[in-house]
Amino acid sequence: MIRFQRVSKIYPDGTKAVHNLNFTIEKGEFFVLIGPSGSGKTTTLKMINRLIDLSEGTIFIQGKKASDYDIHELRWNIGYVLQQIALFPHMTIAENIAIVPELKKWKQEKIKKRIDELLEMVGLDPATYRDRKPHELSGGQQQRIGVIRALAANPDIILMDEPFSALDPISREKLQDDILTLQRQINKTIVFVTHDMHEALKLGDRICVMQHAEVVQIDAPEQLIQHPVNAFVKNFVRSGNGHYEHECIEDLLAWMKPAAAEAKTVSSHTTIQEALALLADEDAVAVEKDGEIVGTMTRQVLVKYLASRIGERQFQ
Ligand code: ADP
Numbered sequence: 378m379i380r381f382q383r384v385s386k387i388y389p390d391g392t393k394a395v396h397n398l399n400f401t402i403e404k405g406e407f408f409v410l411i412g413p414s415g416s417g418k419t420t421t422l423k424m425i426n427r428l429i430d431l432s433e434g435t436i437f438i439q440g441k442k443a444s445d446y447d448i449h450e451l452r453w454n455i456g457y458v459l460q461q462i463a464l465f466p467h468m469t470i471a472e473n474i475a476i477v478p479e480l481k482k483w484k485q486e487k488i489k490k491r492i493d494e495l496l497e498m499v500g501l502d503p504a505t506y507r508d509r510k511p512h513e514l515s516g517g518q519q520q521r522i523g524v525i526r527a528l529a530a531n532p533d534i535i536l537m538d539e540p541f542s543a544l545d546p547i548s549r550e551k552l553q554d555d556i557l558t559l560q561r562q563i564n565k566t567i568v569f570v571t572h573d574m575h576e577a578l579k580l581g582d583r584i585c586v587m588q589h590a591e592v593v594q595i596d597a598p599e600q601l602i603q604h605p606v607n608a609f610v611k612n613f614v615r616s617g618n619g620h621y622e623h624e625c626i627e628d629l630l631a632w633m634k635p636a637a638a639e640a641k642t643v644s645s646h647t648t649i650q651e652a653l654a655l656l657a658d659e660d661a662v663a664v665e666k667d668g669e670i671v672g673t674m675t676r677q678v679l680v681k682y683l684a685s686r687i688g689e690r691q692f693q
Pocket of ligand 1: 388389390392393394395412413414415416417418419420421
């Protein structure tokens with residue numbers, strides 16, 4: 378879907394922002410770029426929609442070089458959400474959402490329908506919100522509009538640059554949940570920049586860890602936790618995270634899904650470390666305690682639990 382081939386960027390002042398990126402983001406994937414400030418995440422993201430030119434290499438989007446697309450066609454077909462909510466203050470919510478559909482010359486009827494559909498998708502009543510101005514919405518609601526505006530013209534790809542980092546923890550959790558639900562419904566390819574590991578583990582199908590302008594590791598959350606390639610990734614992912622080889626999944630009973638028959642059954646004394654290894658192959662295992670199945674442990678629950686242990690640690 379999006380392929381980076383030997384991509385580097387050197388800014389005119391000589392700063393090497395990214396060096397030799399080689400990876401492919403699959404269609405429908407939630408791909409998270411994470412790393413310390415200045416590691417090259419935003420530069421990587423903005424090269425996809427050509428807000429920043431490459432110095433070397435090629436980016437392919439759906440098999441075609443990004444540089445060969447008509448720039449408008451490219452930008453209109455790639456949604457973009459920024460940290461700073463960039464709604465136009467004098468336009469209504471509906472007008473803000475309609476910008477790209479208008480540029481694409483959609484029929485008014487279709488635009489109106491789309492606006493209502495999107496507002497409903499993020500739990501905002503269209504009749505109440507469509508004619509309001511941005512300042513009549515809370516920060517979290519405005520950011521929600523920022524997200525649906527990026528979806529308005531149905532782009533295949535959505536780029537998100539720390540879209541939730543300016544929000545309070547509750548709005549942030551809520552929007553993370555929303556975006557996960559949306560992703561499942563609409564199956565878009567999302568490239569998401571964050572420096573918050575908790576967020577990355579919660580959202581990413583795969584996480585790309587960057588450091589000093591280079592990719593250090595690209596893996597699924599459970600792989601990153603279980604098999605960090607070096608001390609940097611290990612410390613980042615695990616710090617404050619306890620000892621998985623000693624703790625057993627019995628402590629996670631409250632997190633588990635209801636008891637159900639699964640292909641594999643494990644004891645509640647299985648360590649978290651062992652459970653992680655098992656759940657790399659199985660989506661879910663039944664958990665047995667004193668001869669009874671007491672719950673179902675899924676990969677998602679385990680990763681969520683581990684993410685909660687990390688908390689909102691920011692590694693700068
Ligand atoms: P991140 O998103 O991980 O914080 P960036 O991609 O923004 O990292 O920046 C990577 C490096 O490139 C940093 O050293 C940053 O200072 C530098 N940089 C970013 N934009 C420019 C620019 N326009 N001119 C020169 N250097 C830049």
